[in-house]
Amino acid sequence: MLDKKFIVVAGSIMSGLGKGIVASSIAKLLQARGYRVAPIKFDGYLNVDCGTMNPFRHGEVFVLDDGTEVDMDFGTYERFLNKSIPGNCSITGGKLFKTIVEKERRGDYLGRDVQIVPHLTDEIKKRVAEVAKNVDIVLIEIGGTVGDLENGYFVEAMRQMNYEHDNMAFIQLTYVPSLSPGEQKTKPTQHATRLLQSLGIQPDIIICREQENLSAEAKKKISAYCNVSENAVFDDPVLKTVYELPLVLEKQDIYAPLAKKLGLKNRKADLENWEKKVKHIISPKKEPVKVAIVGKYTAVKDAYVSVKEALVHAAATVNCGLEIGWVEASDLEKMEDIGEVLSKYDGIIIPGGFGGRGVEGKIRAIQYARENKKALVGLCLGLQLMVIEYARNVLGLDANSTEFDKHTPHPVIDLLPEQQQISKMGGTMRLGDYECILKKGTLAHHAYKKDSISERHRHRLEVNPNYVKQLEKGGLIVSGTHPKNNIVEIAEWKTSFGIATQAHIELKSRLEEPAPIFIEFIKACEK
Ligand code: GLN
DSSP states (O other), X not given: OTTOEEEEEEEOSSSOSOHHHHHHHHXXXXXXXXXXXXXXXXXXXXXXXXXXXXXXXXXXXXXXXXOOEEOTXXXXXXXXXXXXXXXXXXXXXXXXXXHHHHHHHHXXXXXXXXXXXXXXXXXXXXXXXXXXXXXXEEEEEEEEETTOSTTXXXXXXXXXXXXHHOOEEEEEEEEEOBSSTTOBOOHHHHHHHHHHHXXXXXXXXXXXXXXXXXXXXXXXXHHXXXXXXXXXXXXXXXXXXXXXXXXXXXXXXXXXXXXXXXXXXXXXXXXXXXXXXXXXXXXXXXXXXXXXXXXXXXXXXXXXXXXXXXXXHHHHHHTEEEEEEEEEHHHHHHOSOTHXXXXXXXXXXXXXOOSSTTHHHHHHXXXXXXXXXXXXXXXXXXXXXXXXXHHHHTSOOOEXXXXXXXXXXXXXXXXXXXXXXXOOOTTOSEEEXXXXXXXXXXXXXXXXXXXXXXXXXXXXXXXXXXXXXXXXXXXXXXXXXXXXXXXXXXXXXXXXXXXXXXXXXXXXXXXXXXXXXXXXXXXXXXX
């Protein structure tokens, strides 16, 4: 533990300041200097994971290679660091309390009363040490805001760790409002810092979200009242793209105070590739493509953040602009001519989802794309609906998924066999990375340029194997299958660009390594 370094990012004043983006940006700057980094996210909620949470409340559920269902911040970490993160980096209240109670029942604490300090905090520190084993520096993001009841035990564990090892740096992310241009208010930050200090933690660095860059006076005040040097107060301004933040922080030399506190080497960051991609996002060479995301949680864009980011990555690679339109699927159900809404787009994405609301609207959008040769990508539920649409409108079957109609005469989408017996809801879907064999000569194979891939999953239903022959005979191409039980993983149209995957291919898309099918999709949109 002693040769490892830890950087803790805590948020003050209000939620939603972008701690995940700040933590990812700093991790990126360390990685660009050759350090091996891993992120940890502390989430105070008592759910074991966020797999059972509604996207309306919590945003997208992100899935890791190992199948762990995690907070969407993990998507940010992976998109920035371009590496897959293991599930033990997500430490939730639910996981901790589950372990503690199980241990207590086993008799591990025999004779003792079990307490937040030291038992729960020890469990936190043990888990942090586990993650640190394989890396040089761990970035720890404390979910929520300092002062919340929910995350208090995480803050306390970090205070203890700092006292025990002294190889930590604390970053406080705050908000500095401007009452009018030039009238910046640092008082909330001053009070927030006192609160953190009262919990035994002195921030080494303060990063300020803001509407305008900090004035010299504001910086001076924060420094004087919060016990940090002026050189350790940083701007986190409004940016065109979140991917710009590492560059913005690098320019302000955030590495200097970190290196000083943690004894890091004086190395230069290699950000050349990153910079190039960011430039393509901010000022692309080619005209924008217009993409419609036809979904059911379109009121909360966070529900589809990985889909949106995968489009951003692909457009940055193709070096074209990107305009995303959010289309509420249920609105399409009532409309006479959905062309009024969809004709202005170059391509359509049907993302994943659960439950029947909006499904018929999505199926109409797929039919519209097929008949009007608009580029289409379907993701998870999107694949299932592409198959239903094909079965209905090309094969002439009265088809559906048993998720929406248990007694449909043609259940072209049905529960996976192993899902039939499941009664518990948490962590029981087909989750995480599964292999997929690609058929040569298909669009999928052309996109990946490989015979075998693996992508992440989160579903309970599949294309009913009893219908696969009939679908193929009718012209639908099955271009990817799981090697063991022939689960349909990818399907495509013959006559125009339309491809759908049972996997959530958007989850593995990173700025420096976009999802191959998204790149092909953007190129098809350009045509
Ligand atoms: N509801 C579908 C299933 O469970 C699709 C899930 C999804 O899109 N993630 O298989």
